[in-house]
Structure formats: structure tokens, C-alpha cells
Amino acid sequence: MxxxxxxxxxxxxxxxFYLYEESCILNSIHRLKDNFPGAQFLYSMKCNPAGRVLDTVFSQGTGADAASLGEVDAAWKRGVAPDLIYFSAPARTEADLRAAWGRCVIIADSLHELDMIRRIAAEKGETPAVGVRINPDFTFAADEGVAGKFGIDEAALWSADLSGLDIVGIHVHAKSQELSADVLAHYYENMFSLIERVQQHLGVTLRFANFGSGLGIPFAPGEEPLDVEGLGKRFQEMHQACAQKWPQLKILIESGRYIVGxxxxxxxxxxxxxxxxxxxxxxxxxxxxxxxxxxxxxxxxxxxxxxxxxxxxxxxxxxxxxxxxxxxxxxxxxxxxxxxxxxxxxxxxxxxxxxxxxxxxxxxxxxxxxxxxxxxxxxxxxxxxxxxxxxxxxxxxxx
Missing domain, CATH: 2.40.37.10 (Lyase, Ornithine Decarboxylase; Chain A, domain 1)
Structure with missing residues (x-):
């Protein structure tokens, strides 16, 4: 406080009034970057889009997790590079996708969105580099999938029509507000396995994998902070093994509420x-x-x-x-x-x-x-x- x-x-x-503290924001960013070398963090803009908060976060080289066209615009106007703005949200309009085209990395949330992207690309005579959000065969709590409104079911992706598209990345976001380093580490293990499955099934070479967030902060009395140092060490071990196989692959982690909460x-x-x-x-x-x-x-x-x-x-x-x-x-x-x-x-x-x-x-x-x-x-x-x-x-x- x-x-x-x-x-x-x-x-x-x-x-x-609300009072947001710059020093607290910077300390949180530095803690993440120090403990997850090799990962690119994305700021979850929807949790606090106040102008000076955005300026502070983006000044540290943090990318943007944009969940709307308005958030794409806000990051773009603050000088965030297009390859550091990741636009992912369910049920976007074709007008949203057209307006965002060329200013960010578009993550398709459904088979319908893949069709819209392919149609826009055909009009422009382009083969766009896009990501796909996957509803994987695992969650934070279990090694099996569940129904959900976000993303394309893993099994459905294997048989999807991806013609005319260059699939360069994947995105999974399974949960927010997790305080157990063990739970997050097991989720990361599943994500690294998913990276391999996607490349094998689709015959693509991924450039990025967005692990989503989950990084929690203590809210309730008696809750212990997330062991960022311990989780970071376990992530580094997994990341090093991944980098040996696929050195071109960039790992993205969304900050969720961790940076500003x-x-x-x-x-x-x-x-x-x-x-x-x-x-x-x-x-x-x-x-x-x-x-x-x-x-x-x-x-x-x-x-x-x-x-x-x-x-x-x-x-x-x-x-x-x-x-x-x-x-x-x-x-x-x-x-x-x-x-x-x-x-x-x-x-x-x-x-x-x-x-x-x-x-x-x-x-x-x-x-x-x-x-x-x-x-x-x-x-x-x-x-x-x-x-x-x-x-x-x-x-x-x-x-």
C-alpha cells in the first residue's frame, strides 16, 4: 500500500482516487525479467490501461497482450513494435481484423477467424504470418482438456484447413491468478510438449509460443507470494532444452496482474x-x-x-x-x-x-x-x- x-x-x-506507484511497477517487471531470461513478457493491457502505467511498462521493453482493437491502437501509438503487439480475443469482427492488419501479430481464436484472415489475405495478395489460440488437451488442474469459449480445440486444429496461411505461433491461456510454482511449472511442461506436437502435426516451424499468464499475486490474508525465483529456475531448464531443438522459437509469457496489481x-x-x-x-x-x-x-x-x-x-x-x-x-x-x-x-x-x-x-x-x-x-x-x-x-x- x-x-x-x-x-x-x-x-x-x-x-x-486511485494511486499507482511507478517504483512498484518497475520492481515487478525487473523481478520477472531477472528470473526468466530468454522469455519475452507481454503486458496484459486490459488489467490497467492508464496512460502513465502503459508508458512505464512499455519503456522496459515489455510487449503488449492486446485483447481488443482499442488496445492494439494504444500500444501502437506508444511506439510498441508490431511484432511485440499480440492481438488475441474471441469473436472479433472482420473490421477489427482489417484495422489491425500490419500493426500487430494476429492470433486466430477460431476456425471462422482463420477463414476471415484467409479471405482478407487473398484480397491483399498476401500469405500472412498468423498465430492460433489453442484449447489444449490439458489445463492447469489436469492433463486432459475441457470445453471452453477460447481458442480451437487441439484435435480440431490437426484437421483444420490452413491453406493460404503461414502458421508461425501458438497461444494458450488456461488460467489467471495462480500462486503455486509447482502448478505453473507443470503447465509449462505441458506447453513445451504442445510446441512439439503442433510442429509435428502441422509440419510448421513455429516462431513463437505464447504461454499465457497465470502469474498470481496474494490477495487474501495468509496467501504466500508466488515463488518467482524457484519457478524461473525450472522454466530456464525447460527453455534451454527447447532452445537446443528450436533456436528460432520465442517464448512469450503474459504478465496478467503481476506487474501492476x-x-x-x-x-x-x-x-x-x-x-x-x-x-x-x-x-x-x-x-x-x-x-x-x-x-x-x-x-x-x-x-x-x-x-x-x-x-x-x-x-x-x-x-x-x-x-x-x-x-x-x-x-x-x-x-x-x-x-x-x-x-x-x-x-x-x-x-x-x-x-x-x-x-x-x-x-x-x-x-x-x-x-x-x-x-x-x-x-x-x-x-x-x-x-x-x-x-x-x-x-x-x-x-
């Missing part, structure tokens, strides 16, 4: 406080419509004692630590609610915290990823939270 004094200072100017803090102001039937309510500015994850967690908590994560909307019922920005030291049991006209706008019930009064603030961590972008800020025409950026030298500016 960001420095308390910096948060208190910004609370003077904003009822609610811990960099963000969300802060909201206490607007009102009331007692109802013996319960104390602290009313905050912009909860469900400012940072939705805690409110979603509280909804899920009311429905199940053992909720299953639905990434990236719901990870855990306690996915953000709560830090009251107050000078009071005595404790109080309160319910934290927002200022929307809906009873769903509650982020914690009957929680004991240092006493907060009107004008104080509340800070929440883990707000750097899938936070602002997944929050319904248009609800009720309220002013959305500011998005701020703390530079490594201590300056605060618009993100």
Missing part, C-alpha cells in the same frame, strides 16, 4: 456516519461505483461460505486490506457502505477498525489491476475517482 502521508495529502483534493491503492472519503438499530454505518464516497471488487466480495460472502473465484471479477471475499486514514486510535465496529441508492453498495459488515469520522479516509490495497476498468462508474452520474500516478521520484500526476 502507498505511503500514508501521500494518501492523506491527496485526500485533501479528491473524494476518491500491487502498485495500486484506492482511497475514499467518509461522507457520513449514522447509527441504525444499534449498528454504526460509515458511508463512503464511491465504493461499488469506485472500486467494485470489495462490494462484489461482500455480495459473494452473503451467498456462499466457500465461494469459487471468478477471475477477474471476484478473487476472494477479503481481496483488499482496509487502512483507515484517521488520527483516532480507539476501535469501533462498523458497516462500511457507499453513497449509491442500492443496498448492494456495502464493502464490509460488522468489521472492527480504528474509529473514522466524517472527512477521514479509507485506503484499500491490491487496486492496481482489474479495478477501475471493471467498476461501473457510470452508475448514478456520480463523479468517478481520480486516477493518479506516483513517480519514482515522488511526484503525483494524472495517470
Amino acid at each position: 502507498a505511503d500514508r502521508q501521500v494518501l492523506m495529502q491527496q485526500l485533501q483534493y479528491h473524494n476518491s 500491487k502498485s495500486g491503492t484506492y482511497v475514499t472519503r467518509v461522507l457520513d456516519k449514522k447509527v441504525s438499530h444499534g449498528k454504526t454505518f460509515v458511508l463512503l464516497y464511491g465504493t461499488l461505483n469506485g472500486f467494485a471488487r470489495p462490494a462484489v466480495g461482500e455480495m459473494v460472502r452473503s451467498l456462499s461460505d466457500r465461494p469459487f473465484p471468478y477471475e477477474p471479477i471476484f478473487t476472494h471475499v477479503q481481496a483488499s486490506a482496509l487502512l483507515p486514514l484517521t488520527d483516532h486510535t480507539d476501535a469501533e465496529t462498523v458497516t462500511l457502505a457507499g453513497n449509491l441508492c442500492t443496498s448492494a453498495d456495502i464493502i464490509a459488515r460488522d468489521i472492527t477498525l480504528p474509529r473514522m469520522e466524517i472527512g477521514d479516509g479509507l485506503a484499500l490495497d491490491n487496486a492496481g489491476c482489474y479495478a477501475a476498468v471493471m467498476t461501473p462508474m457510470q452508475f448514478a452520474f456520480l463523479t468517478p475517482p481520480a486516477q493518479l500516478f506516483l513517480t519514482a521520484d515522488g511526484r503525483v500526476m494524472e495517470a
